Amino acid sequence: MKSRFISVATFLCLVLIMPSTKSSAAAVTLGVNDGRLAACPASPNCVSSQAADAEHSIEPLAYVSSPMEARTRLKQVIAAMPRTRLVSETDNYLHYEFTTRILRFVDDVEFYFDDNARRIQVRSASRVGHSDFGVNRKRVETVRRAFMAAVAP
Numbered sequence: 001m002k003s004r005f006i007s008v009a010t011f012l013c014l015v016l017i018m019p020s021t022k023s024s025a026a027a028v029t030l031g032v033n034d035g036r037l038a039a040c041p042a043s044p045n046c047v048s049s050q051a052a053d054a055e056h057s058i059e060p061l062a063y064v065s066s067p068m069e070a071r072t073r074l075k076q077v078i079a080a081m082p083r084t085r086l087v088s089e090t091d092n093y094l095h096y097e098f099t100t101r102i103l104r105f106v107d108d109v110e111f112y113f114d115d116n117a118r119r120i121q122v123r124s125a126s127r128v129g130h131s132d133f134g135v136n137r138k139r140v141e142t143v144r145r146a147f148m149a150a151v152a153p
Helices: 002-017 067-079 135-149
Strands: 046-048 084-090 093-099 106-114 119-126
Touching (some): 046 135, 067 093, 067 135, 106 135, 119 135
Antiparallel strands (some): 046 119, 084 093, 093 106, 106 119
């Protein structure tokens, strides 16, 4: 009985923080434009390595290998994560959808390979709601740890 109450209370809280079920991603054009990923919205449910403000800013992923090796390693890391789907891929860009386990929300995660700087710019954003309780930031940090751990000796 207690766990059911907690589940209902959690669901109600999530409904209250979501201003609408309309996708906020529809207004955002994903992809790379002049070397930049889309800016984060004002809401706190997005992080980007190209954001200037502390609330949305996160470090890019760094690599010392060849761009091809870094790309292959990143794709392997993401493939090992649950509920992911590669949506779009070019020579220097990857777009994934991550689906949450319980409520099936979809988040867009993008990677832009800046080969000259040996950096992978990243943007992770929720499509709906306002707050994500830090899920996008945690996701990028999880990807970073796995990416760095996968470095060949």
